[in-house]
Amino acid sequence: MNSRKDFHDSFSYQFSFWFLVASFIMIFIGFAIPDLYFLSYIGIGLLIVFMLIKFLKNAIELDR
Numbered sequence: 531m532n533s534r535k536d537f538h539d540s541f542s543y544q545f546s547f548w549f550l551v552a553s554f555i556m557i558f559i560g561f562a563i564p565d566l567y568f569l570s571y572i573g574i575g576l577l578i579v580f581m582l583i584k585f586l587k588n589a590i591e592l593d594r
Contacts, residue, residue, distance in 0.1 A: 546580075553577045 553576045560570025 546584075549576070549580055553580065 553573045556569045556573030556576070560567050560573060
């Protein structure tokens with residue numbers, strides 16, 4: 531019925547999925563190749579930011 535909301539939800543889930551996949555790939559590459567160790571730090575940082583955004587989004591939605 532509400533195609534705009536359905537599109538937003540599917541885009542949000544797809545974005546979340548690929549964001550997490552990219553973070554884990556960066557962490558894996560950072561641990562596998564010693565010269566690219568900084569990628570693991572970036573990947574871990576992205577995971578922390580992702581979790582904070584999800585937490586704050588859920589907290590705001592529950593507050594409504």
